[in-house]
């Protein structure tokens with residue numbers, strides 16, 4: 001597959017290069033120069049792993065042998081998405097059955113397997129440093145996926161006090177090659193620090209810097225698989241997906257599924273009060289406000305870095321809505337009354353679906369995190385108690401290993417240097 005840098009169209013590369021580099025010159029996103037085509041109907045009889053293998057073989061093309069892609073899928077997707085009916089016209093697609101209980105396990109684990117393979121093949125030489133910013137769940141998915149991988153150090157930045165205590169426990173307690181920095185700022189600032197680090201030649205060349213953020217193509221491609229899976233289970237309907245959106249990586253993957261031939265009717269991007277995209281689609285002005293903290297904290301993003309890709313793909317098939325805090329809580333309560341326990345992110349998607357779906361559309365809203373990951377909020381709002389799943393019970397009493405820093409690139413640099421010493 002050939003890709004090009006959206007800021008410098010003459011800067012082209014292969015899929016493998018795009019995965020290894022993460023981001024292009026001047027922080028330009030890589031984007032495929034043309035798209036392959038998938039025969040959707042032929043995917044219907046397959047299992048999740050077989051279907052995902054076919055999807056990824058089609059997307060990646062001949063840069064990786066078909067049996068290698070099959071092995072990567074088998075190792076990465078050790079859990080599957082689950083579709084749960086809410087009513088006749090509505091399903092929830094649960095994406096939180098992986099080891100860190102959020103949808104980011106799909107992309108994080110596939111990317112880690114792929115990088116592990118590329119290191120073993122000598123395609124990546126020298127040290128590999130994964131530098132990532134997280135609004136909560138990427139950190140956990142990436143940390144678990146790369147934990148104890150040889151020749152890899154992982155440095156993760158997150159906004160101090162703005163992620164849930166259990167989210168923090170999931171990735172700041174691992175140790176070994178996982179280093180976590182609590183930054184005295186918001187997620188957008190963490191993301192800017194990561195971008196600034198990629199403009200530092202010494203860091204890039206000496207430490208083999210790579211961002212495992214959702215700008216990495218391998219993560220987006222992995223996420224295409226669960227859209228195909230959900231569509232395959234409802235292939236006789238006009239399916240509309242409602243996606244709780246922050247950095248817009250998840251919904252970009254859905255748009256890719258449609259672009260390569262999966263007949264999905266439309267997408268609904270549901271944001272919280274950080275509503276840059278819904279406002280942009282309404283009035284055409286890209287105006288970034290300060291990031292505000294909400295109940296759906298993994299979506300507290302006001303400069304969504306995947307938007308340039310989503311914009312090239314959506315072709316009028318995207319509806320957007322901003323969901324308030326009270327609407328989020330009301331949606332959690334409404335789902336609970338229908339015997340479904342949802343975390344705040346999932347509730348945002350449900351509200352978006354209810355507001356933006358049209359008659360006769362079959363709605364599927366994405367559940368991006370296990371409700372126990374947001375135990376405090378869910379228990380408070382629904383007046384119930386949630387048992388911790390084993391994955392969380394295992395980490396809840398471990399000490400946090402993070403260091404706190406101010407938002408200063410020099411401190412990030414020092415952390416990378418000491419990770420290798």
Ligand SMILES: *Cc1c(COP(=O)(O)O)cnc(C)c1O
Nearest residue numbers: 137246247248249250298368369
């Ligand atoms: C990351 C995340 C989102 C937002 O996904 P994007 O790809 O950034 O739009 C939504 N919900 C949860 C639980 C997340 O962790």
